[in-house]
Amino acid sequence: MSKEDLILKRLDEIEAKVALVHERAVAAQNLRRELQPVMNDAFKLMLHELGDVETGFQLEDMFDLLKTTMRNVKNITYTVKQMENIIDLWHTSEPLLKSTVPKAIAYLDDLEQQGVFRTYQAMLGLRAKVAQEYGSEQIEEMGDAFVFLIGMLSKLSDPKVRHMIEKASDAFTELDLTDVQPTGIFGMMKAMSSPEAKQGLGVMVEMTKTLGKLK
Incomplete structure (x- = not known):
């Protein structure tokens, strides 16, 4: 390849590069022209928004x-x-x-x-x-009494005690005092002859023995 051909080839390459640069420059100029209104609006909006905080910003x-x-x-x-x-x-x-x-x-x-x-x-x-x-001291005293009652309730959990209370409750529920008549000594003696009265006396004796332990 002669020098003239090399020079022409190099000139063609330079011309292609110049054309590419020119094309990119034109595209950039067109893009700037298209974005100019948007940028102007954005700049105006930014100035307006910054104006609201101007007094509070240093x-x-x-x-x-x-x-x-x-x-x-x-x-x-x-x-x-x-x-x-x-x-x-x-x-x-x-x-x-x-x-x-x-x-x-x-x-x-x-x-x-x-x-x-x-x-x-x-x-x-x-x-x-x-x-x-109630005051705080009274409430403290009530607390002591409440603890005592809890102890009593724990004793009521004994099946024997619960059974006795249930039987007594049932007996008093069935008791009818509407037809009670005055009773003297002879009436009491007559009533004591019944099996129920004798059983009741036995229960009272046992309860009396138990109550004697309170002394």
């Missing part, structure tokens, strides 16, 4: 924020890491919560249907009334 505040941020980079990094841990914990516990929360809601709804919350509310109201009527 450049010194921006520098203070920048310095504070730079001084607390470690704290910010620590906070970000903790947030990552919280997010990981949330991703881990989310499937469990999806199954647990509906069960908890159903359980609370069941308690509401049973009136448990209303009972607690009534108990809180009762405590408020007691606090209004």
